[in-house]
Each structure stands twice: as C-alpha cells, then as structure tokens.
Amino acid sequence: MxxxxxxxxxxxxxxxxxxxxxxxxxxxxxxxxxxxxxxxxxxxxxxxxxxxxxxxxxxxxxxxxxxxxxxxxxxxxxxxxxxxxxxxxxxxxxxxxxxxxxxxxxxxxxxxxxxxxxxxxxxxxxxxxxxxxxxxxxxxxxxxxxxxxxxxxxxxxxxxxxxxxxxxxxFFNKEMNSENSFEQIKSSINNIENPVIVMGHEVDRFNVFNDIKSFSSNNNIPVLDLGLGKGNIDESFSNFVGTYNGQISDESVNKYVANADTVVLIGAKLTDSVTGGFTQQFNEQNTIVLNYENANIYGKSVDKDYNFKTIMTYLSKTKLDLSLPSIKNADNVSEIKPSNNKLTQSFYDKAISQFTSADNTIVAEQGTSFFGLASQKLPKGAKFFGQPLWGSIGYAFPAALGNQIANKNRRIVLSTGEGSLQLTIQELGLAFREKLNPVMFVIDNSGYTVERVIHGMNEPYNDVPNLNYKLMPKAFGAKEDEYDFIEASTENELFDAIFKAKEEKDKLVLIQVNMEMKDVPEQLAKTAKAFADQNK
Missing domain, CATH: 3.40.50.970 (Thiamin diphosphate (ThDP)-binding fold, Pyr/PP domains)
Incomplete structure (x- = not known):
C-alpha cells in the first residue's frame, strides 16, 4: 500500500x-x-x-x-x-x-x-x-x-x-455504472447560469483534482478551495480564484460565491473553522453536493448508482450546454519589501507565501499559523496542509516530520506557535536522528493567541513557559553542522532568515519569530469571534 x-x-x-x-x-x-x-x-x-x-x-x-x-x-x-x-x-x-x-x-x-x-x-x-x-x-x-x-x-x-x-x-478500481446519477447531476448543472466549484479535502484523498480541472476548463467554471483541503490542488490553475472562508474571505474571493446561482461542493465538509463560523453565502437550496459517501442536488439525494470516483471521471469529459465567459483571474499579489519595522503577523504571512517554492510543503498549526497562511495563494507545485477540523494543538510538528519522511525530495516549511510546539517537541530528537531538514518557524507571541482572542486575552491559563529555543537542538542531540538557529524580530531579520534557510538545504533551520501577544491574522480575529459566539 x-x-x-x-x-x-x-x-x-x-x-x-x-x-x-x-x-x-x-x-x-x-x-x-x-x-x-x-x-x-x-x-x-x-x-x-x-x-x-x-x-x-x-x-x-x-x-x-x-x-x-x-x-x-x-x-x-x-x-x-x-x-x-x-x-x-x-x-x-x-x-x-x-x-x-x-x-x-x-x-x-x-x-x-x-x-x-x-x-x-x-x-x-x-x-x-x-x-x-x-x-x-x-x-x-x-x-x-x-x-x-x-x-x-x-x-x-x-x-x-x-x-x-x-x-x-x-487493490483495483471497480468499474461502476453511474449513468443514472450522472444524468441527474449533469442536467441540473446545465440549468445553471452562473456556477462555481468549491473543493474540500476528499479531492486529495481520492485524487480527483485533474478531473475537476478538466471539467472546469471545458466549461469555464471558477474553482475555489476550502482551508480543509487547501494544498490538494494546483493553485496556479488559471480557473482557480482563491481560498474560501465564508463571508470573511477576501472580497475578490467572496464575489464568486455571492454571485453564483449554484455552488457545486466537491469532497467538502462545511466546518466552522473553514466557513468563517458558518457564514457561507449558500445553503441547501442552491447547492449540488458531490462527496465520497453521498450526493444530493438542492437537498435531494441522487440515484443509488452514485459512485464518487466514477462521477468525477464522467464530469472530466463533460462539455455542458452552458456558455460561460473565460475567467479573468488577475493575480494582484505584489512583492513585499522589508523594513526595520517590528514583525507583524500580516507581514510574516505574506513573506512565507512569497518565498514558498514548488518543492515546499507548508504545514500550518491550527491558530495564527493556519488562519494567516491558508488565505495565501500557493505557487505551482507547492503543497499545504493543517488540521482545521480536528484542531489538536501540537499536531503540526510531528505531522510535518512524517510528511518529510514520506517524500524527502520535498522540503517542509513548518509554521507553529510556541504553545503548540511544547506539546510535541520531543520529536526534535527524531528529526536529527533521521537527518531531516525542515524549516521550522516558531511564532513566539507569549502563549495561546488563538485562545486569547476567543476568551481570556490576559488570563494566565493562556500563558505558556518561556523556552530557550536556541538550546533545543543541542539538547535533542544535534551536532553543530546539522542545524541553524535564527531569531527574527523585524521584517529585515525575517527576510535574512528566510534567505539563509533556503541556502542551508541540508540543515534543519529553526527560526524563532517574535511577535506581539495581541497580533493576530484578520481572518483569525473574525473567526475567533464566531467561535466565541458559538460558545455563548
């Protein structure tokens, strides 16, 4: 297997x-x-x-x-x-x-x-x-x-x-006849004037992005992904228009969903952390859902012969009766220039995105890292994942190492908070034993920032011990030539650290990123408010 x-x-x-x-x-x-x-x-x-x-x-x-x-x-x-x-x-x-x-x-x-x-x-x-x-x-x-x-x-x-x-x-793919359910789905989409496709995590698990890409290209349908599923696809695809997070998405992304008469959801779960706290601009009445286990059209189940993989294969070859204009997807991403200003979360997120390359996999811990980076567009070949549904803090570091072991031709870029890392930092010894070379950005912002924004901004339960990360590699058995430790508190220092990390390809590079306690990504601030409202 x-x-x-x-x-x-x-x-x-x-x-x-x-x-x-x-x-x-x-x-x-x-x-x-x-x-x-x-x-x-x-x-x-x-x-x-x-x-x-x-x-x-x-x-x-x-x-x-x-x-x-x-x-x-x-x-x-x-x-x-x-x-x-x-x-x-x-x-x-x-x-x-x-x-x-x-x-x-x-x-x-x-x-x-x-x-x-x-x-x-x-x-x-x-x-x-x-x-x-x-x-x-x-x-x-x-x-x-x-x-x-x-x-x-x-x-x-x-x-x-x-x-x-x-x-x-x-292990073989069973050929299944899904003609009845496909005809239902196709005829429904043919009656749409302005569709949009929103993809989730099952697109990756069942390897159906190329099917979606073909279907979208054949019919000029715009494509978005959710945070739960981001990085599963080639975001440089011309019809890809952004990552959707409910109404708190960027306006350029929001317009595609707000103006759509039908949203085609493929392999997706609409969880609170990837829909801006359930602020998505669609409901059952204007949604076609195609998931692994089931499918429905505007709330009604399709024929029992439905098979997810088979349907996606059918769609990849489908030219609809629609006549949609080509998608004009202007890439407005501009390069950022560093200064001696104190580092902010906004600058950090854009810097990580700017320096991400085709052979990188970004792994983002749930919290400031995930919400700040999930909205950034990935270059061709780059991958991304986090754990926005289960959201178990400490997950990202060992998951990143496992991902690196699975494919040592890719280089992991981990972004995690110091609070999360302390739960699973024991695996730093494994990283050196297995001669792994990730770039680890550890955001030191004085505790559990995501929890502070939800509740208890200044409460002691959101504080964490102040570790000396410079000493950590040696404490976990690293030799001098196996790692580099860099501390960054300004924009220029972060740029210098990133350039150095990209050059030191054979080392584990640990970069301590110092930011203010109350500095949070905009999308996290809005989502945290939604989380807080849910708990009332």
Missing part, C-alpha cells in the same frame, strides 16, 4: 512483531518519543504517500494514540494502527495482566475505537488472513483509518506463501 516507514513505540506485547519490521530490507522502523506523536506523524505521512501505519502496545499505548487516530477519522486520512496484544489464551482466560484495568475485560479499548467509527479487527488464528485483507481493502477503498489487534501468539504463525500472489487483487 506504499508505506515503507512504520512509526510507533515498542512495548512487550508488540516486540516480536517489530522484529518482522526491522529484519526486512523493504521496511524501516521509525520509533517515536510517544504514541500520540506516532499517530500524528503517521497522519502527516499518509497525506503525502496515501497510506501510513504505526504500531503501539495494548492499552497504555493505543489510548495514548487514540487522539491522533481520531483526527485521521475526522479529516479522512488513511492510517492503520496495529496494536500488539496479549495472547488469545490470556485474553480468553481473563488473566489479570499489566496494561489492563485488572478486571478480566480485554475488549474495552477495542470498543472505544469502534465507538469512534474506526474499523477494527481482532485477529484470530482461523480467520487472520481474511481479516487483514478486509481491513486493507477497506482502507484502500474508503481512504479512512483502521485498527488491527494482533495477539502475540499469532506473530510467528506460518502463512502459505502463495497467498502473496493474490494481494494485488485487493
């Missing part, structure tokens, strides 16, 4: 299984500081490779990781967790072994995962092969996470080698 690197943490219930990873030439074990970080790292890896796997031990390990796996479920990321468990005999006998509640019950943690909607399989000797194949096919077809419980007594069980030849048969 494409995952050559396996993440996780060893524990006595998975050690024998880990031998079968470390003793192979085609797999690499990448051990983590803790299981939560492993789940985040696997999520970031899967966003680049299309699949990831990590291994934990029973009980204590899997519960530590469950937050990260929940994020993968929320944001539709194909990750497999393999949990090393006590033997079937121990479980059947209800023995009072460690990493349990001491109550003879071994299904508690499996039930927790099932309750979250995560597909699970507890392997047994008689059906293990079918169970594993079922889970693999589920992940491949749905692009959702899953969870396998592997009792230690099954690890050394012999398997007929001839079964290996049948594995490729699990």
């Amino acid at each position: 494409g995952a050559n690197d396996i993440f996780g943490v060893p524990g006595d219930y998975n050690l024998q299984f880990l031998d079968h990873i470390t003793h192979r030439q085609d797999l690499k074990w990448t051990g983590n500081a803790n299981e939560l970080n492993a789940s985040y790292m696997a999520d970031g890896y899967a966003r680049e490779k299309g699949f990831a796997a990590f291994v934990t031990t029973f009980g204590v390990g899997e519960l530590s990781a469950i937050n990260g796996l929940a994020g993968s479920i929320a944001e539709h990321v194909p990750v497999l967790e393999i949990v090393g468990a006590p033997t079937n005999n121990v479980q059947n006998n209800g023995s009072l072994v460690h990493h349990t509640f001491g109550d003879h019950k071994f299904d508690r943690f499996e039930k927790a995962h099932r309750q979250l909607g995560i597909k699970s399989a507890r392997l047994d000797g008689e059906h293990a092969i079918d169970q594993i194949n079922d889970v693999a096919q589920y992940i491949y077809e749905t692009k959702k996470p899953a969870y396998i419980i592997l009792p230690t007594n099954l690890v050394e069980m012999e398997v007929n080698k001839s079964l290996k030849d049948s594995i490729p048969n699990l």
